[in-house]
Amino acid sequence: MSEENTLNQYPDTEEYDLVVLGSGAAGKLISWTLGKKGMKIAVVERQYVGGACPNIACLPSKNIIHSAKVANYVRQSESFGITKEKWQIDMSAVRERKRRMVTDLVNIHHDLYKQSGVDLIMGEGQFVAPKTLSVKSSNGGVRILKGKRIVINTGTHAAIGTTPGLQDANPLTHVEALELNLVPEHFIILGGGFVGIEFAQAMRRFGSKVTLIERNGSLIHREDDDISEELYNVLSEEGVDIITSAHIVSVEGKSGQFVKINYMQKDMTKVIEGSHLMVAAGRIPNTSGIGLELAGIEVTRHGYIKVNDRLETTATDVWAAGECAGSPHFTHISENDFHVVVDNILGGNKVTTGRQVPFCMFTDPELARIGLSEKEAQEQGVAYRLAKIPFGAILRTRTLSETKGFMKALVDTESDRILGFCAFGVEAGELLAPVQVVMSAQLPYTILRDMIFSHPTMAEGLNSLFGSVPAR
Template identity: 50%
Template sequence: MSQAEHFDIVILGSGQGGKQLAWHLGRSGKKVAVVERRWVGGACPAVACLPSKNEIWSARVAHLVRNAAHFGSLTGAVKTDMGKVRARKQGMVDREIAFHLNAYKESGAELIMGSGHFVGPKTLQVALNDGGIRLLAGDEVVLNVGTHAAIPDIAGLKAARALTHIEALELDYAPSHLIVLGGGYVGVEMAQGFRRFGSRVTIIEPGRQLMGREDADAAEEIQRILSGEGIDVLLNAQPVSVHGVSGDTVSVSVRTLKGEEKIEGSDLLVAVGRVANTAGIGLDEAGIELDARGFIRVNERLQATTPGVWAIGECCGSPQFTHVSVDDFRIVRDNMAGGTRRTDDRLIPYVVFTDPPLARVGLSEQEAKRQGIPARIAKLPMSHVLRTEATDETDGFMKVVVSANDDRILGFSMIGSEAGEVMAVIQAAMLAGLPYPKLRDAVIAHLTIAEGLGPLLANVPPRS
């Protein structure tokens, strides 16, 4: 084996947390190498968060234009040019690539495009994308390899060449009938987006509700909204087999409570979960252990089982959100410098970018019950928030979980306009340990969506 090039830090994968760490360490004078096999900046700016929200916004514009007459604007026939939708998205991706390349240049961290494979402890062999091999060794190594879409073992599915979110965002046409396997967060976002582009859409969900981690009332409200836009939703529907080829004609046979039925469509999107990108990269050669699900085993400081090895983001089981990967970066950054940052004391929010969006932070009602935590629950329909009278955005509700023993806010969920922004107010209050009456009695600007927090919190039952 040839002599390895030595670096202070070698980072495998250029996702959100890994690149932030690389730029920080590079600016600090460390010799840093980042190995990335495909996407400069990782999946988020290239094929996931940003591109999907870009196209979802285009779908929202199409929806508003089609319904413009309701607001007094008269238009002619409306048609979506999916080529332009994709071009707009790609223009954004290109700008992101340029930004990332400049950030690497300015930080001094070296970006190496190629596929990395461990050949020993803290030693990577990299097959370069433009040919050749490099051998890299680091005093410390960080794994930031992410996840990929799971493809379930269903007869005929692989042969059907189904879309994942990556391929779906490259379509230059609206499928005549898109079948979506999976009613989770990605599935419902993509289903609504393509419905608004003009596709007929059917969601097939094996569970008893959409978005299985949410309270039943939230899942029912999202289903009502999607059904109101003409999306067919099949629950308790277990896929049995797939026939045909996505992009031509495809059918999915499902087993339901009423028996077996066949759903016929033109295109098939699989959105049933994620699998860690930990197979085939030589982790056993480096002595790096995986857990039972195939994720890198780490402690609460994000240290792997091998000394000098860290992991960031989805590949080590962190919640699958870009903002969590950013916080993982902060934890590893500080702990590399001798700090004591941990992952088990975080308050993690998230937003599902349906329209209206779903946002949540802290405990849901069902989680509080499952954990045996006494709680008081209050809800407020969005139709009772005065701003929605002006905007006609009356779908959804706000919901708060408050401790039954004191006045701490334990959790908040919302389906409604600007849900993510309103949730941030509750998150700040929770982080500050603010008792809910302080926020209930705050003077909040009129006419805003956040103004609804006052009447919501006024609905909290008194302590018994």
């Protein structure tokens, strides 16, 4: 449909310099930044102002995880010399703490929209023509928006799957699990990835019996074996029952009442029963039913929007950012997508090629990694020198009584460049930044080996780790 025909069909069209569909990390930052530069911008958001991260994902889940960690401290308080009386978990209060944080964050987002001059429009948006969106509000009203440029930032949602009986069981996803107001009697989780593992430990610490079922042979199976094994041991010691190499055959019952999981393991049919069921087994892009085909925007066979390394779609002046574009599923990567898109809208040539993708899993202890793992290096035929130390070698961990875990680094055999870094231990995520800086600047590992870090801090462990790198 030509631009003239579009205007004729929709005479009440509102025109903008930029229309953003979805207010996730990339979408909101793009709009605020360009709005402050004087562009006329509209952001269309279906439900969660600010996207999933502050509402139903990263920050709320870490809020709940921290409450669970406090509960674990109370449970162990006598080992720290603090006597305790009889105590209990009030999940309603746990939930309310999380809700207060979310409300504060959403209010901050509304303020930032006002300050930037961006129009935040709540409603269901879908394309009706190239660079033209129909937005239906909850009261039934419809607005037609046309942008000189478009950014799509619609994110993903949890996959439920087609296992017989699974959808009928009304399983929880992370969204509903964050709203629990009671401690489940027996919490069963399908999926041994980041989300499933974080919730397994948290719910166990709140007092639930927890069973974690994973279809692969190990937890977070793409990581190195020593990481999977150490994580398995930590969860098992806390009382989480872990079932691996399990194929779910069918599900019976209703989550919140009674559920029965029928599964196969080593050619044997087995059954497990519980009170609540949560699915944490992958994500699906939010690209279906939004009229992409009417706007000339193509998707991959998995439903992600096709983009090049500038995050441009197959339609002119249309970009996609964040998870819906197939970017790694981390908020910080979506934020980097914002930099790529804004730079290109303003005439630059920023690309996603070769960027660092750090990540953390907020179990206790934490897992943090950047660069190549041993598995990846071996698969790619990359030679490396390995340095590895236990977290107990860092004196700070002794003061915290948190000595579990280890750190390791991969260093190039021909140069002193760091190829990869991994830490599984207390405050592991905070150790990523200095290593990332050295890697990004392509400096030798000896910078960290010889750096003077304050004592006693976790960073001192980097002296020890990189001091153990084998000679060339």
